[in-house]
Amino acid sequence: MDKNIYLAQFYGKSQNYTQIPREWFTKYGVKRGLRNEDHTGVLVGLTRIADVVGYQRDEKGQKVDCDGVLYYRGIDIRELAKVENYRGYLYEEASFLLLFGYLPTEDELNAFCKVLQNGYDLPDDFLEMNLLRLPGKNLMNKLQHALLTLYNYDPDPDNTDVYQTLRKGLNIMSKLPSIAVYAYMSKVHYYNRKSLVIHYPRKDYSTAENILSMLRPDSKFTPKEAQLLDLLLFLHADHGGGTNSTFTNIVVSSTDTDLYSSMASSVGALKGPRHGGANIRVSLMMEQVIDAIGIKATDEQIVDVIHQILNKKFKGCHDGLVYGFGHAVYTLSDPRAEIMRHYCGILAKEKGMTDIFRFYNRFEKLAMKTLKEEKGVNMCSNVDYYSGFAYNMLGIPRDLYTPLFVISRMVGWLAHNIEHKLYDNRIVRPAAKYVGDLMDYIPRKDR
Ligand SMILES: CC(=O)SCCNC(=O)CCNC(=O)[C@H](O)C(C)(C)COP(=O)(O)OP(=O)(O)OC[C@H]1O[C@@H](n2cnc3c(N)ncnc32)[C@H](O)[C@@H]1OP(=O)(O)O
Numbered sequence: 141m142d143k144n145i146y147l148a149q150f151y152g153k154s155q156n157y158t159q160i161p162r163e164w165f166t167k168y169g170v171k172r173g174l175r176n177e178d179h180t181g182v183l184v185g186l187t188r189i190a191d192v193v194g195y196q197r198d199e200k201g202q203k204v205d206c207d208g209v210l211y212y213r214g215i216d217i218r219e220l221a222k223v224e225n226y227r228g229y230l231y232e233e234a235s236f237l238l239l240f241g242y243l244p245t246e247d248e249l250n251a252f253c254k255v256l257q258n259g260y261d262l263p264d265d266f267l268e269m270n271l272l273r274l275p276g277k278n279l280m281n282k283l284q285h286a287l288l289t290l291y292n293y294d295p296d297p298d299n300t301d302v303y304q305t306l307r308k309g310l311n312i313m314s315k316l317p318s319i320a321v322y323a324y325m326s327k328v329h330y331y332n333r334k335s336l337v338i339h340y341p342r343k344d345y346s347t348a349e350n351i352l353s354m355l356r357p358d359s360k361f362t363p364k365e366a367q368l369l370d371l372l373l374f375l376h377a378d379h380g381g382g383t384n385s386t387f388t389n390i391v392v393s394s395t396d397t398d399l400y401s402s403m404a405s406s407v408g409a410l411k412g413p414r415h416g417g418a419n420i421r422v423s424l425m426m427e428q429v430i431d432a433i434g435i436k437a438t439d440e441q442i443v444d445v446i447h448q449i450l451n452k453k454f455k456g457c458h459d460g461l462v463y464g465f466g467h468a469v470y471t472l473s474d475p476r477a478e479i480m481r482h483y484c485g486i487l488a489k490e491k492g493m494t495d496i497f498r499f500y501n502r503f504e505k506l507a508m509k510t511l512k513e514e515k516g517v518n519m520c521s522n523v524d525y526y527s528g529f530a531y532n533m534l535g536i537p538r539d540l541y542t543p544l545f546v547i548s549r550m551v552g553w554l555a556h557n558i559e560h561k562l563y564d565n566r567i568v569r570p571a572a573k574y575v576g577d578l579m580d581y582i583p584r585k586d587r
């Protein structure tokens with residue numbers, strides 16, 4: 141029983157005064173979720189940073205589902221991700237491309253990496269004061285807190301000049317891996333009573349190498365492990381101007397507020413389980429599914445569980461969503477999930493995890509089929525379906541899955557923030573139609 145019975149009563153009574161029937165959205169031509177009737181996004185900007193292709197238009201302008209393609213500055217990510225092209229520092233190379241619009245030469249990439257490496261160290265006392273003394277029970281909230289605190293260490297924090305934004309953004313990117321890893325270490329030390337492990341970042345390491353070396357008690361990792369993490373960071377680096385956390389960044393920064401505030405807002409958006417937070421939900425959901433039916437389950441058993449999830453009857457999954465599936469743009473496939481599936485298969489063999497990888501494959505196919513049957517639209521596995529599986533193979537704890545998304549997407553948020561400042565720069569301020577009644581004021585004594 142709610143102790144605050146009055147509040148519950150007010151809330152119940154308020155339904156008589158505040159309801160907005162769903163059909164009114166159509167009546168007034170409101171694009172719920174900024175979506176058109178066919179679920180495609182309403183155009184809210186122009187960008188040259190990334191293109192997310194999930195459907196085409198036929199000659200009548202009708203939407204036609206297709207395999208997904210993602211371009212960073214016009215280059216298909218599958219080209220950039222090819223193993224034969226791999227020379228390390230893929231995430232840094234893609235960051236350069238996203239920020240500056242062209243592929244760097246070897247010298248330019250080295251110089252760019254130096255800028256990042258020079259920013260790796262945290263300000264004096266930052267670790268002790270903000271992370272070790274103030275452990276956070278949710279790492280995404282802790283990252284927001286840390287970002288807002290970095291404001292205090294900046295001698296000119298409210299300067300939103302484009303070049304200064306670039307410098308500040310790169311500084312944030314350099315520091316985020318240590319902040320996220322230390323926030324995790326602090327959390328498990330204080331809440332789970334584990335030993336505190338603090339390794340400093342190495343300036344001769346890439347972002348991916350540093351994350352692995354700071355996270356592991358012995359700091360050791362193999363080149364293959366670093367390559368997979370580098371690839372994962374690369375795959376999450378940007379997703380166009382319409383994705384929720386990036387649009388959030390544009391909305392917030394269009395007020396000309398400081399960069400730390402805009403980035404903290406994006407982290408809040410990415411935390412949501414319908415967005416980046418889905419990677420943690422997928423991992424929990426799959427663990428529960430495997431606990432319930434085992435990896436040797438038949439297809440019928442898997443489909444039965446998927447129906448239970450959809451009907452909100454499966455333990456721990458009470459919102460009817462099969463996490464890791466569905467996308468606002470992609471229909472038949474998300475190219476990032478395709479790439480991840482491929483590399484996860486290779487690493488799973490090495491780590492002796494082929495059985496569980498095969499279970500993920502079977503669940504994926506059956507979930508896509510069932511979702512199509514139940515919802516009538518194509519819903520592919522998305523970037524969050526395999527990422528947790530990959531992180532798990534790298535020994536990365538679940539708490540860090542969404543923070544790793546932040547580390548990676550920071551460059552996308554920064555690139556769009558800068559692009560908006562340079563070429564649009566109008567405060568984002570759409571409209572909402574008032575659909576309530578007009579009422580006479582009744583003096584308090586007469587109500
Ligand atoms: C990095 C990323 O953000 S990738 C996305 C990560 N998120 C997830 O994996 C969470 C699960 N997926 C979802 O919630 C959605 O598919 C989203 C948020 C990603 C996209 O949402 P939208 O494009 O708006 O799809 P929309 O909500 O219109 O879907 C149409 C219908 O399918 C349902 N649906 C969509 N995805 C799923 C899903 N994964 N499981 C079950 N039902 C789903 C919706 O509830 C809706 O049902 P309704 O018509 O009965 O109300």
Ligand SMILES: O=C([O-])CC(=O)C(=O)O
Nearest residue numbers: 378379382383384468523
């Ligand atoms: O584009 C979206 O809506 C979500 C997504 O996949 C991302 O941000 O990577």
